[in-house]
Amino acid sequence: MKNIGLFYGSTTGNTEEIAGMIADAIGKDKVDVIDVSTASMDKLMEYERIILGTSTWGSGDLQDDWEDFVDQLKEADLKGKKIALFGVGDSVSYGDTFVGGMGELYRLIENNGAEFFGKVSTEGYDYEESPAEIDGKFVGLALDQDNEDDKTGERIQAWVESLKGEGFLS
Numbered sequence: 001m002k003n004i005g006l007f008y009g010s011t012t013g014n015t016e017e018i019a020g021m022i023a024d025a026i027g028k029d030k031v032d033v034i035d036v037s038t039a040s041m042d043k044l045m046e047y048e049r050i051i052l053g054t055s056t057w058g059s060g061d062l063q064d065d066w067e068d069f070v071d072q073l074k075e076a077d078l079k080g081k082k083i084a085l086f087g088v089g090d091s092v093s094y095g096d097t098f099v100g101g102m103g104e105l106y107r108l109i110e111n112n113g114a115e116f117f118g119k120v121s122t123e124g125y126d127y128e129e130s131p132a133e134i135d136g137k138f139v140g141l142a143l144d145q146d147n148e149d150d151k152t153g154e155r156i157q158a159w160v161e162s163l164k165g166e167g168f169l170s
C-alpha cells in the first residue's frame with residue numbers, strides 16, 4: 001500500500017485520465033490509483049491521505065459510481081484524515097452547475113472531521129455558477145476536459161505545488 005489513496009469515478013474516461021496525470025505529477029510510487037467502482041469504504045479508510053475525484057453528470061450530480069458510497073461517506077468518521085478533492089466538468093454546456101459533483105462530494109463529508117487541502121481560486125475559469133465554489137474558491141481542483149484540456153497540465157502542476165505548500169504532500 002502506498003502513502004496516498006486516490007479514488008476516482010469516471011464514466012467516459014476523462015476523470016480516469018486525470019487521475020493518472022495527478023498520480024504522475026505527485027509521483028507514481030506514492031499514489032495508489034483506485035477506480036471507485038471497484039473499491040470499498042474499508043479500503044478508503046486504510047489511507048490517512050486521500051484524494052477523491054469525480055466528474056459531474058445530470059445537473060450538477062456526482063458521477064454514478066460514487067452513488068454506492070454516498071450513505072457510507074455521509075456517516076464516515078474522517079477524523080485524522082487529510083483529504084484533497086478534484087472535479088471534472090464542462091464549463092460551457094453546463095456552466096451553471098460546473099463541477100457540481102465535486103461540490104456534492106465535499107458537502108457529503110465536510111462535517112466529518114477531515115482536514116481539507118488544495119482549494120483553488122476560481123480566477124481564470126469561465127462559468128456562470130458552481131456548486132463547488134465557496135467564497136471565491138473551488139473546494140478542490142476544477143478541470144474541464146471538454147473545453148480547456150490545454151490548461152489541465154498546468155492546473156495539475158500548480159495544484160500539486162500548493163498541496164506541497166500546505167503540507168498534504170511532503
Ligand SMILES: Cc1cc2nc3c(=O)[nH]c(=O)nc-3n(C[C@H](O)[C@H](O)[C@H](O)COP(=O)(O)O)c2cc1C
Nearest residue numbers: 010011012013014015055056060089090094098099
Ligand atoms: C448528460 C451530461 C450531463 C453533464 N452534466 C454536467 C454538469 O452538470 N456540470 C458539469 O460541470 N459537467 C457536466 N457534464 C460534463 C462531464 O462532467 C464531463 O464531460 C466530464 O469530462 C466527464 O468525465 P468522465 O468521462 O470522467 O465521466 C455533463 C455531461 C453529460 C454528457
